[in-house]
Amino acid sequence: MDSSLTRGLYRDITDLAEDTPSWLQHTAEVWTEAGLLLFGVLFVVAWWRARTDSARAVAVAVLAPLATATGYVVSESLKSLFDEERPCRTVTDAAPSLVTCPPTGDWSFPSNHASIAGAAAVALVLAWPRIAALVVPMALLMAFSRVFVGVHYPHDVAVGLVLGGVVTVVFVRLLTRPATALLTSLRTSRTGVIVWFAGPGPVAGAPAAGGRGRSRAAHRRR
Template sequence: MEAPDFSADLYREITEFAEGTPSWLHTVAEVGTDAGLLLFAALFVVGWWRARIGDARAMALALAAPFAVVAAYLVSEVSKTFIEEERPCRAVQGAVHIAACPAPGDWSFPSNHATIAAASAAVIVVAWRAMAPLVLPMAALMAFSRVFVGVHYPHDVAAGFVLGVVVAPLVVVALVVALRPLVESMRGFPLCGTVLGPPSAAAGGAPESGAERPVMPGAGPGRAAGGGSAGRVNEASVTMPDVMGGVTRRDPLP
């Protein structure tokens, strides 16, 4: 596959600009992509830890997120083998590049780094929306850095970014359907509860069954507290003294 002319021209402009920037920025750009992926991995761990006190769906999202990223990466990697676009650091005449040019056969389109970064950001946003202002710009910056260091065309990283934000959320939502009931059932086991959170961690649970409603003095079992007959009082409030004490205690007559 031949790169579009507009993308090759933009690649030249970006890499020529990058060459004139300070050497410390070159180092940051080279190291930043991989460091950003490690930061995403750390956020996955934090998301799992938070999900331990959430409901089963939250934990299912946390568990499915890394698998969704891997799925997006596999789509990107398989696409490379069919498209076979040469790296711009070899294909563009007179190309300048900060990073070493990958070996022949390591194809350019789409960008795996951009795909992984975008997929990671997308699934984190699905599970933890408050992180969107942090992870989405970070993923975009990581994708741009691949052009900045000279190993990808702009259209490579754009395609990888779109692939990541589309494929990963679809996969994570599909996985949650299967994982949610599994999490709910496994939370009852002691060892699994340590990893997945206790059963009582389900957020927004219903009130305990048998909860009593207060009975005002003089209100009979068939009358409401205000004197009206607005339904029967929970029978537990009448029979609980018998259960707890064995006998019903009667107040002495005056």
């Protein structure tokens, strides 16, 4: 990858980072890793809330972390094809990185953190659309923080975000149907742990989403 494409922007961002208050610098340092943990927590919450929904909803929630892991594997595999050195080592006229520069061999393109963030955000939106306003900014901030602390070029994180998102969409689309069939089967099991994992599903006789509103509208038409 031609690092000259965003070398100037990298320099501008790291210069900005150097001039920011120390508390903001520390926040960015922590966020580059803490964001991953928060995504993990959201995966668990998405699965837990989906357990009382359809088998398909549980399947998508279960596939979400698996899709994210796949995005990471694809990103890591691409690194060996490009062998792009980290900007904190090659852009000598930029401000020093806020964190320790990874060693040679831990290549820069694409950004694993950004790939994970993009994959996790898309996966969570597919499983739990209402939290899009939370997870999308999370992913963007995590990607930006990797440039801010000085360990990635802007194009590393931009490609990482897109890569993770695309891998997730393909992964979920391909596996939702078989995963739904599996979850439907698991819900017939008498084994406690399996039933707990697959969830009880919707309460029998409960109206489908939006069903109550449609019933009222039909009543008014009568």
